[in-house]
Amino acid sequence: MEILVENNKARSLRQRVRKLRVTLAVQINVALIGCQVTAKLYGTCGPWLVNLHSSWFVAHSKQILRDLIELKIEKLAKTQRDKERSISLIEALPLQAKRAIKRIVEGNASQWLSVIPLAADNLDLSTTQFRDAISMRYGRKPSNLPTKCDGCEAVMTLNHALNCKKGGLVKRGHDQVRDEVAELAKLAWRGVMVEPIMLESGDGTPGLIADIKVQDEAARAKHHKYDGAAEDLRGSFTPLITSCEGVLHREFSMFEKNLVDTLSDKWGKPRSVVAGWAKVKIQMAVIRAVSIRLRESRRPLRGISRLEREVNCGVDLGLEDGAPLPLPID
Numbered sequence: 632m633e634i635l636v637e638n639n640k641a642r643s644l645r646q647r648v649r650k651l652r653v654t655l656a657v658q659i660n661v662a663l664i665g666c667q668v669t670a671k672l673y674g675t676c677g678p679w680l681v682n683l684h685s686s687w688f689v690a691h692s693k694q695i696l697r698d699l700i701e702l703k704i705e706k707l708a709k710t711q712r713d714k715e716r717s718i719s720l721i722e723a724l725p726l727q728a729k730r731a732i733k734r735i736v737e738g739n740a741s742q743w744l745s746v747i748p749l750a751a752d753n754l755d756l757s758t759t760q761f762r763d764a765i766s767m768r769y770g771r772k773p774s775n776l777p778t779k780c781d782g783c784e785a786v787m788t789l790n791h792a793l794n795c796k797k798g799g800l801v802k803r804g805h806d807q808v809r810d811e812v813a814e815l816a817k818l819a820w821r822g823v824m825v826e827p828i829m830l831e832s833g834d835g836t837p838g839l840i841a842d843i844k845v846q847d848e849a850a851r852a853k854h855h856k857y858d859g860a861a862e863d864l865r866g867s868f869t870p871l872i873t874s875c876e877g878v879l880h881r882e883f884s885m886f887e888k889n890l891v892d893t894l895s896d897k898w899g900k901p902r903s904v905v906a907g908w909a910k911v912k913i914q915m916a917v918i919r920a921v922s923i924r925l926r927e928s929r930r931p932l933r934g935i936s937r938l939e940r941e942v943n944c945g946v947d948l949g950l951e952d953g954a955p956l957p958l959p960i961d
Contacts, residue, residue: 743764753912827841891906
């Protein structure tokens with residue numbers, strides 16, 4: 632089996648070298664043709680310089696080709712070594728961390744680590760947000776989590792923090808990603824609406840409210856719950872699902888590709904640049920959404936009422952910096 636793997640690697644490398652030879656030979660020919668064109672443009676003085684350059688190019692073309700091929704082969708070999716080392720390091724990790732890393736690598740969800748954290752572009756993270764994202768990236772529990780949930784008094788685990796609906800943090804985190812995607816969609820298309828009513832409530836049946844409506848944006852349906860309502864409105868429903876690490880579900884990924892293609896054509900910028908920017912914006916929104924569920928309080932706060940102020944008028948209410956503190960009861 633090992634011999635077969637080595638043979639496949641050698642065969643793949645030989646195929647790449649053949650392609651490189653052809654590509655570099657074409658590039659050299661193009662350079663020679665460019666010299667001839669330059670000679671015509673520069674008139675009488677140009678041909679002498681261009682012919683000298685062309686003769687040198689022809690005399691040294693084989694050596695240039697060999698040097699370029701060696702550089703390409705060295706680069707390919709280094710890439711292969713780095714890939715093999717990365718695989719060996721991932722395989723040595725514990726099972727949970729290994730699964731998380733593989734999911735992130737396969738889902739291409741690492742762009743946020745290489746972006747410049749500019750606050751003006753809303754690409755900055757707090758220290759806690761960054762540490763939590765790195766911990767979850769490697770399958771570790773974020774540090775300094777409370778021992779108990781302040782909303783339901785259950786034992787606070789990572790799974791509980793991400794799913795406990797007390798205090799509305801799940802909805803707030805969900806809205807963080809929804810609003811970011813909606814802002815991106817508004818840059819690409821018209822008719823974008825947040826929380827459109829898909830089906831009015833009545834006769835004891837609950838209504839249906841979607842997250843985002845995009846005019847004339849086709850998508851495949853997944854959840855039967857929304858299919859009928861979307862079809863009644865002559866549209867279709869696309870669930871935008873992402874993992875806590877920012878790995879997009881297949882349909883979310885397709886939506887992102889359509890978004891990137893539209894913005895690239897609209898702005899006249901390379902698709903790779905727009906795609907990297909869009910991925911970073913979505914990944915940052917996911918990190919902030921997770922941080923809301925992990926770090927913010929689920930316990931509702933009560934403000935002092937007007938009646939309490941009137942009853943305790945002139946009495947020390949135990950206030951510090953304008954915040955009501957509980958008074959000791961004898």
